[in-house]
Amino acid sequence: MSQKTLLSAITWCERHHTATIDFEVLLASIPSLRLRWKEARSALRKHLSGQERVRWIKNAIVISFDDAEEKRGIARRLEESAEILDAIATRALTPKEICMALEISNQERLRWTKDGRLKTSGTLTFKTGRRVTVSTYSAHWVADLLKNNRLIDGWRKQDTA
Numbered sequence: 001m002s003q004k005t006l007l008s009a010i011t012w013c014e015r016h017h018t019a020t021i022d023f024e025v026l027l028a029s030i031p032s033l034r035l036r037w038k039e040a041r042s043a044l045r046k047h048l049s050g051q052e053r054v055r056w057i058k059n060a061i062v063i064s065f066d067d068a069e070e071k072r073g074i075a076r077r078l079e080e081s082a083e084i085l086d087a088i089a090t091r092a093l094t095p096k097e098i099c100m101a102l103e104i105s106n107q108e109r110l111r112w113t114k115d116g117r118l119k120t121s122g123t124l125t126f127k128t129g130r131r132v133t134v135s136t137y138s139a140h141w142v143a144d145l146l147k148n149n150r151l152i153d154g155w156r157k158q159d160t161a
Helices: 003-007 023-029 031-035 037-048 068-090 095-102 106-114 139-147 149-160
Strands: 010-013 018-022 054-057 060-064 122-127 131-136
Touching (some): 003 068, 018 068, 031 068, 060 068, 095 139
Antiparallel strands (some): 010 018, 122 131
16 A cells, blocks of 8 residues: 555546546555545545545545646645545544454454454453444455455364364
8 A cells, every 4th residue: 555556547548638537547556545435535535625626526536737836736736635635545444344344243352363364453441331442453454354255264164174
């Protein structure tokens, strides 16, 4: 989940003087960003507000420009946007998010965390009448784990045996 991956979803069209960010590409390749799509979209809307030539279409943003100077300014804004998305995508996953990302039950998450198969990256503490501390999981590690789905199937077979 590097800024390079995020910038690779941008297509420049010199003929039509546009830059397009294709979120389908990003959401397919970055699971944590897919889980946090509403947050990412909101952050980008805020970041790009005030830009006169920004059009939001289904899962893309199209930005128009007139000349090379304006294009450089847009390129800077898109790099800043990539940094914002990278910060959202690389933040540690909560228990709910890891369950959704790996398509596992909370029982499996708890069992696999306890026996060390799911590696935690830290904890998150919040207050809801009482102090609650939950484990968090590295977004990078989860992305790597998703590349090898057979591993999760193997863990399930191991648990039934």
